[in-house]
Amino acid sequence: MPSQLHEESVVIDGLIISNFGRPVFEDMRKGGLTAVNCTCCVWEGFTDTMRNVMRWKKWFNDHSDLLKQVYTTEDILAAKQEGKTGIILGWQNISGIEDQIGYLGLFKELGVGVIQMAYNTQNLVGSGCYETKDGGLSDFGHDVVSEMNRLGILCDLSHVGPQTSIDVILASKQPVAYSHCLPSGLKAHPRNKTDEQLKFIVDHGGFVGVTMFPPFLKRGASAKVDDYVEAIEYVINICGEKNVGIGTDFTQGYGQPFFDWITHDKGYGRKLTDFGDVVNPEGIRTIGDWPNLTATMEKRGWSTSRIESVIGRNWLGLLRNVWGA
Numbered sequence: 001m002p003s004q005l006h007e008e009s010v011v012i013d014g015l016i017i018s019n020f021g022r023p024v025f026e027d028m029r030k031g032g033l034t035a036v037n038c039t040c041c042v043w044e045g046f047t048d049t050m051r052n053v054m055r056w057k058k059w060f061n062d063h064s065d066l067l068k069q070v071y072t073t074e075d076i077l078a079a080k081q082e083g084k085t086g087i088i089l090g091w092q093n094i095s096g097i098e099d100q101i102g103y104l105g106l107f108k109e110l111g112v113g114v115i116q117m118a119y120n121t122q123n124l125v126g127s128g129c130y131e132t133k134d135g136g137l138s139d140f141g142h143d144v145v146s147e148m149n150r151l152g153i154l155c156d157l158s159h160v161g162p163q164t165s166i167d168v169i170l171a172s173k174q175p176v177a178y179s180h181c182l183p184s185g186l187k188a189h190p191r192n193k194t195d196e197q198l199k200f201i202v203d204h205g206g207f208v209g210v211t212m213f214p215p216f217l218k219r220g221a222s223a224k225v226d227d228y229v230e231a232i233e234y235v236i237n238i239c240g241e242k243n244v245g246i247g248t249d250f251t252q253g254y255g256q257p258f259f260d261w262i263t264h265d266k267g268y269g270r271k272l273t274d275f276g277d278v279v280n281p282e283g284i285r286t287i288g289d290w291p292n293l294t295a296t297m298e299k300r301g302w303s304t305s306r307i308e309s310v311i312g313r314n315w316l317g318l319l320r321n322v323w324g325a
């Protein structure tokens with residue numbers, strides 16, 4: 001039985017990178033998602049990223065009964081009222097601007113509201129979490145952070161190396177986020193964040209979205225939704241319930257070619273990691289199962305205010321702060 005609290009709440013997923021199309025959009029509505037940060041750049045350069053944005057613009061038109069593009073947090077609240085899912089265009093790599101900082105303003109006008117500084121490896125801004133040597137934020141990167149602050153684009157550090165992350169956290173005049181990560185205190189993995197990293201980002205006004213991506217969970221492909229909530233509780237105990245949200249990292253509809261692409265440097269270079277079987281936790285296999293996450297929080301005795309905060313209100317506050325609207 002669906003959770004009434006879930007149905008009434010603003011529900012925001014801080015990261016989904018599924019094989020987007022009508023079936024996924026319908027599942028977002030089934031899952032009661034008010035807004036989602038949807039990836040439209042991973043390894044792409046300017047032209048291919050523009051093509052991805054162009055495709056989203058067509059989807060907004062073709063599936064206007066299900067979707068609403070998000071530019072401001074008021075658009076998120078309007079999506080809730082209209083019974084639609086608000087789509088935040090986001091990147092998992094700064095590669096979409098190539099070496100042109102001015103492109104950031106163009107993409108902001110097109111609706112890009114979240115950009116990750118690096119995806120797994122080295123780029124012009126800094127180092128990813130699989131880079132052997134993390135050289136930190138470059139001088140160019142400092143200029144990029146400054147311009148993102150000016151425009152109101154959230155700096156995401158989920159796949160970013162530890163030193164580059166520290167540098168961005170200290171350089172940014174706005175709050176930054178790990179939009180989708182897990183704690184290495186439950187499982188050691190290059191993509192997971194230490195207790196110290198989690199504490200550092202929130203001590204500097206930042207935010208942590210907790211993912212359920214199976215390779216990073218303690219029990220991997222054997223995990224259940226309770227294991228995911230356990231990881232969220234672990235992060236809350238470090239960061240506080242007002243600084244934590246959800247970023248599932250659903251890869252719904254994709255097969256092995258996609259995972260090969262994202263686990264090779266630049267999509268085709270050296271192999272970075274092997275995910276093994278990517279099987280989402282039992283109880284939240286699909287986006288449409290999202291209400292089971294809220295129901296599990298209720299079963300574990302979470303207060304209503306904590307649940308409302310973590311499943312959406314915290315994200316809403318962060319985005320209002322960064323976007324300025």
